Amino acid sequence: MTQEQALDVLVIGAGSGGYIASIRAGQLGLKVACVEANPYADPKGEPRPGGTCLNVGCIPSKALLSSSEEFEKIEKHAAAHGIRVAGATMDVPAMIARKDAIVTKMAQGIEYLFRKNKVAYLKGRANILGRADAGFRVSITRAGSTQEVTARNLVIATGSLPRQLPGIAVDNMDVCDNSGALDWRSVPRRIAIIGAGVIGLELGSVWRRLGSQVTVVEALPQLLPMCDADVGREMLKLLTAQGMDFRFGARVMALERAGDGALKLSYADAGGASQSLACDKLVVAAGRVPTTAGLGLDTVGVRITERGFVDVDEHCRTSVEGVYAIGDVVRGPMLAHKAEDEGVMVMERIAGQAGHVNYDAIPSIIYTSPEIAWVGRTEQALKDAGIEYRAGKFPFTANGRALGNGDTSGFVKVLADKKTDAVLGVHIVSTYASEMIGEATMAIEFRAAAEDIGRISHAHPTLYEAMREASLAAGTGALNL
Ligand code: FAD
Ligand code: AMP
Numbered sequence: 001m002t003q004e005q006a007l008d009v010l011v012i013g014a015g016s017g018g019y020i021a022s023i024r025a026g027q028l029g030l031k032v033a034c035v036e037a038n039p040y041a042d043p044k045g046e047p048r049p050g051g052t053c054l055n056v057g058c059i060p061s062k063a064l065l066s067s068s069e070e071f072e073k074i075e076k077h078a079a080a081h082g083i084r085v086a087g088a089t090m091d092v093p094a095m096i097a098r099k100d101a102i103v104t105k106m107a108q109g110i111e112y113l114f115r116k117n118k119v120a121y122l123k124g125r126a127n128i129l130g131r132a133d134a135g136f137r138v139s140i141t142r143a144g145s146t147q148e149v150t151a152r153n154l155v156i157a158t159g160s161l162p163r164q165l166p167g168i169a170v171d172n173m174d175v176c177d178n179s180g181a182l183d184w185r186s187v188p189r190r191i192a193i194i195g196a197g198v199i200g201l202e203l204g205s206v207w208r209r210l211g212s213q214v215t216v217v218e219a220l221p222q223l224l225p226m227c228d229a230d231v232g233r234e235m236l237k238l239l240t241a242q243g244m245d246f247r248f249g250a251r252v253m254a255l256e257r258a259g260d261g262a263l264k265l266s267y268a269d270a271g272g273a274s275q276s277l278a279c280d281k282l283v284v285a286a287g288r289v290p291t292t293a294g295l296g297l298d299t300v301g302v303r304i305t306e307r308g309f310v311d312v313d314e315h316c317r318t319s320v321e322g323v324y325a326i327g328d329v330v331r332g333p334m335l336a337h338k339a340e341d342e343g344v345m346v347m348e349r350i351a352g353q354a355g356h357v358n359y360d361a362i363p364s365i366i367y368t369s370p371e372i373a374w375v376g377r378t379e380q381a382l383k384d385a386g387i388e389y390r391a392g393k394f395p396f397t398a399n400g401r402a403l404g405n406g407d408t409s410g411f412v413k414v415l416a417d418k419k420t421d422a423v424l425g426v427h428i429v430s431t432y433a434s435e436m437i438g439e440a441t442m443a444i445e446f447r448a449a450a451e452d453i454g455r456i457s458h459a460h461p462t463l464y465e466a467m468r469e470a471s472l473a474a475g476t477g478a479l480n481l
Helices: 016-027 051-056 058-081 092-116 198-209 229-241 336-350 379-384 400-405 433-445 450-455 465-473
Strands: 007-012 032-036 119-123 125-132 135-142 145-156 160-162 190-194 213-217 245-247 251-257 263-268 274-279 281-284 288-290 323-325 364-366 371-376 389-395 411-417 423-430
Touching: 007 016, 007 135, 007 336, 016 032, 016 051, 016 092, 016 119, 016 336, 051 058, 051 092, 058 092, 058 198, 092 119, 125 145, 145 336, 190 198, 190 263, 190 274, 198 213, 198 281, 198 364, 213 274, 229 245, 229 371, 229 379, 229 411, 229 423, 263 281, 364 433, 371 433, 379 389, 379 423, 389 465, 411 450, 411 465, 423 433, 423 465, 433 450, 433 465, 450 465
Parallel strands: 007 032, 007 145, 032 119, 145 323, 190 213, 190 281, 213 245
Antiparallel strands: 125 135, 135 145, 160 288, 251 263, 263 274, 364 371, 371 423, 389 411, 411 423
């Protein structure tokens, strides 16, 4: 590409943030290209768009969660509905093939959307070379050949990679990160997972439902400290009852391979005593680190924070004018929709519009069973901030639809400002919490009062009636409790 053909914007990374940003740029009439070096190749060996979320994250994990849930329903819960299914068996390679087909289909969908919105899709590894009059110069290298492009604006959307732990070499065979643990062809007998975060709990749930004995080793003293304390307590009870074994306050020391091929994970327990754990597969889910290495950010002087993230303001502007960064590579929750929202905001600002992300209204979901979903502040955070609030809670044991479905676990908890009644936080544990959190997010975005939700007609019988009841419970009182 010559200087006369300089792009308005080059997006580096075609993950959730980068591909959505590119599509929005195309819609806004910007001359845009998106570059992707994805190591997760498509069946033809080409770098595939979609990033972590599509290739080794949200989508494949949810496909397998769904398959394992269907199996568990048939095996354990069908009888309670009066359905007898004898001898259900599972075909793990077929489950994995189904998951792979979904990923391939969606990746093709992104390439179609790129074409539709006039986004040039460039396959290769991007490296920022410096700045010229026409814009930022970036080399794109693939299989030994290099091309150079110039762009007036850059959007860094390079995402994150699994955190590596010293002494624990991931081979994605027996010792796996998320990509390996989404690709096993049979059900391991014993799985140890390092890290009781979102990824550890979701992957643990998949394989536990298919029959593995899952032990989770966590450095912190409690489960899900980022969640409302009621949620953490309830989930510990439920996951433990499902058979997940938790070792909290554990400091991982070493990994050895025993003579019989099994793995031996050594750790110091909360009291400092040495303990060990035998397993057939180990999953390292100890968090993720932003991808900034080898990108040439220093050539144009983009500032990196102490924790390794690209430093940005609330509009995702870096320390260098014309360079933006979005998604997992910047501060904030590592969530696909947060990356997407930032991508849209940045492109609208480049196009001279007033793009904006409301960071107080980004929902979080953990796809365990039951699911966990929340938006806004926790009770602990409100106390710490000295904000006076009222809490309303409604359990699914009192919800007719939950009873009919045969799963009454969990609750909805609504936190509202004591003076204004504005909804400040909603925390849900329930089978379909992921769907119900939408109403709560809209309430916070539109600054609704708990009373507003209480007065909105909620269809009956539905699980989301619990949202109305919890809102009423924060005010004049629930009707069905
Ligand atoms: P990524 O998706 O990581 O994309 C970055 C892309 O940049 C990659 O494809 C990479 O190859 C490319 N790249 C990097 N460097 C270069 C370079 N120099 N040149 C060219 N290309 C480059 N989030 C949710 O919201 N919901 C979920 O249910 C969920 N489940 C998850 C489950 C798992 C197992 C994991 C691991 C993550 C999950 N996440 C989930 C998190 C979600 O995947 C991330 O937040 C999201 O992918 C971040 O998007 P991104 O665009 O910032 O980065
Ligand atoms: P998340 O950040 O949601 O992906 O969760 C990662 C989890 O891994 C957090 O709960 C961390 O406390 C935990 N963790 C990180 N490092 C270790 C370690 N060395 N041993 C055990 N747990 C860890």
